[in-house]
Amino acid sequence: MSPQMIDRLIGAFLDTLLMVSASAGIALLAGIPLAVFLVTSGPGGFFPAPRLNRALGALVNGFRAVPFIVLLVALIPFTRLVTGTTIGVWAAVVPLSISATPFFAxxxxxxxxxxxxxxxxxxxxxxxxxxxxxxxxxxxEALPGIIGGFTITVVSMIGASAMAGAVGAGGLGDVAIRYGYQRFDTTVMVAVIVILVALVSVVQVTGDRAVRRLRAR
Structure with a gap:
């Protein structure tokens, strides 16, 4: 593998980290309040609001039901409105966050x-x-389960970020498509897969350790 390709892989890895980190932070900050509201506004909750609870629950279920690639395309006008562009890392953060928030919630x-x-x-x-x-x-009391769920969410977002890269978002998915698939370079494809597997493994192990420590307390 050439030094230029190694530099591309390093840059794509950093782009993926930025993409996933920013989206995960938004999903965490938005998902926990959303989950608290869904619990406390339901039947028997502290702040009963059955109509709003049902409406918000239906909205959450609707976003969860839409495949990410479809959501990615459907949100193009909104993404352009928010970021001013539809390509690049920050353009991918918008659909990633919107997809991950209801899932995590x-x-x-x-x-x-x-x-x-x-x-x-x-x-x-x-x-x-x-x-x-x-x-x-x-x-x-729910923190161990929340951390475990957040770990699952981040792992899913890593896969989604690679999918977003295929449509111009950058990151490892973009390198895999442009320099691996389209140029029939198996080495690049294998390198991207290895990096993604390693990244997912690190996230999963870190999340599992955090959950075990919290439960031990």
Whole structure:
């Protein structure tokens, strides 16, 4: 493999890291509040709002049902409005974030619903406010599941980022298509696959260790 191609792979790897990191940060910041709202606004929740809960739940399910490649194309006008372009790393962050947020929110919602109701009742019995219960009971108790779900989300986003690269977003997917597939260069394809597998493995191992430490506490 030529030095130029090695430089391209390094640059594409950094682009993928930036793409996934920015999108994951947005999904984390938006997904947890969304999950909390879905839990607390439902039947028996702290802030019952059944109509809004159903509407938001339907919206989340709708985005989750759309394949990423279709969502990527459908959001082109919105992506251009937000970033001023439809190609490059930051243009890919928009559809990646919108795709990952509802996915992560549903996983976080499941973790929040699995918190022992006895803990919530104990907090209510000593006069804790609803927001206090959310902040100091629900979120801490659900944290291992939330971290595990976030790990799964990031792994999915790595695969989606490679798919986005195929339509001009840059990153490893772009290198694999342009310099591997279109030029019939198996070495480049194998190199991209190895890098992606290594990246996914690092993310998964890191997430699993974090979950084990939180559960041990």
């Amino acid at each position: 549903r996983i976080a919602e499941v973790s929040l619903r699995e918190v022992d109701p006895g803990l919530v009742e104990a907090a209510q019995s000593i006069g804790a406010s609803r927001w206090h219960i959310v902040r100091h009971v629900l979120l801490p």
